[in-house]
Amino acid sequence: MRVHTGVTLTDDSYTGGEAIHTGQLFFDPDIDTAIQATSPYSENTTRESCGPLTLTALGESVPDGYKATLTVGVSTA
Secondary structure, three states: OEEEEOOEEOOOOEEOOEEEEEOOOOEOHHHHHHHHOOOOHHHOOOOOOEOOEEEEEOOOOHHHOEEEEOOOOOOOO
């Protein structure tokens, strides 16, 4: 995840501005394990990190997807 300030948005990108934060989002370990067991993620040999991002299942199985909830505060000072 990157937070940028002072950008001009276009339909599919942005121009200008300044990146003020680069970070990672972390997932519930049980959901992460289920996702990592499905293709194409099962081909990834890099160990995933897990943590406090809230995910809500959109169906009965991993391919149905998830909705993520995260509140981020940004100080530009």
